Amino acid sequence: MIDECSDFHGLFGLPDQGVRAICTTRWHRPASGRIRSKNDQDFNLAAHVGDDPRRVLSNPALLLRRFNLPAEPVWLDQVHGRNIHKVVVPKKSASLPVADGATTRLHHQVLAVLTADCLPLVLATLDGAQVAAVHVGWRGLASGIIRAAVDCFNGAPLAAWIGPGIGPCHFEVGPELKENFAADLFSANPVSNRLFLDLPQAAERDLTTAGVSKIKTSGLCTVCSIEDFYSYRQEGKTGRFATLVWREAV
Numbered sequence: 001m002i003d004e005c006s007d008f009h010g011l012f013g014l015p016d017q018g019v020r021a022i023c024t025t026r027w028h029r030p031a032s033g034r035i036r037s038k039n040d041q042d043f044n045l046a047a048h049v050g051d052d053p054r055r056v057l058s059n060p061a062l063l064l065r066r067f068n069l070p071a072e073p074v075w076l077d078q079v080h081g082r083n084i085h086k087v088v089v090p091k092k093s094a095s096l097p098v099a100d101g102a103t104t105r106l107h108h109q110v111l112a113v114l115t116a117d118c119l120p121l122v123l124a125t126l127d128g129a130q131v132a133a134v135h136v137g138w139r140g141l142a143s144g145i146i147r148a149a150v151d152c153f154n155g156a157p158l159a160a161w162i163g164p165g166i167g168p169c170h171f172e173v174g175p176e177l178k179e180n181f182a183a184d185l186f187s188a189n190p191v192s193n194r195l196f197l198d199l200p201q202a203a204e205r206d207l208t209t210a211g212v213s214k215i216k217t218s219g220l221c222t223v224c225s226i227e228d229f230y231s232y233r234q235e236g237k238t239g240r241f242a243t244l245v246w247r248e249a250v
């Protein structure tokens with residue numbers, strides 16, 4: 001069982017550039033020294049997926065405490081587009097920005113994306129001066145969201161972390177997607193003739209094309225790791241886990 005993914009930090013050397021990134025799981029209590037129960041496994045952070053509204057609304061506050069966040073995250077109205085919201089002042093707007101990514105140079109400004117099969121992507125400049133969190137599904141990829149996100153950094157050298165999402169082992173797609181992605185990103189089962197797309201590989205390729213050389217992939221498939229992560233494909237109506245990034249003051 002996984003409490004949280006934070007192997008993003010392995011992308012940076014020492015001294016620490018002050019970038020923190022965390023990917024939550026279904027678990028809202030640390031595992032240390034306690035027996036896990038079903039009650040601990042309900043850390044849905046999205047309000048739009050039909051979970052108990054009292055529970056869903058209380059989890060963002062729980063999130064702040066659980067990970068000792070410096071501020072409430074900037075949540076987004078994610079629409080599978082390519083808009084990246086630039087957070088330039090630490091101001092809370094009344095409505096959620098319609099965007100599938102956010103970027104900032106501010107300290108202690110927590111950025112967040114919610115996923116359950118789509119890929120969460122974290123970007124940061126190697127000096128830690130700017131960070132971004134991006135929601136990357138196949139539609140976003142096809143419309144160029146990775147290039148849009150990288151362009152927000154004005155050519156600065158970047159580190160990228162691709163978090164847990166549906167893997168090529170489980171992402172069955174229709175042949176209509178072939179016009180959106182290179183042929184070698186697909187694999188076909190020779191018996192059933194079912195077609196699978198390698199979403200993490202597609203994202204990695206777009207990052208490389210955009211000039212990002214320091215890339216780490218979690219290698220975690222949300223369906224294979226269903227005990228720890230939410231999977232929309234596997235479960236239908238389900239929760240969302242959050243990927244967060246922010247700058248500490250160093």
Ligand SMILES: [Zn+2]
Nearest residue numbers: 169170221224
């Ligand atoms: Zn899988």
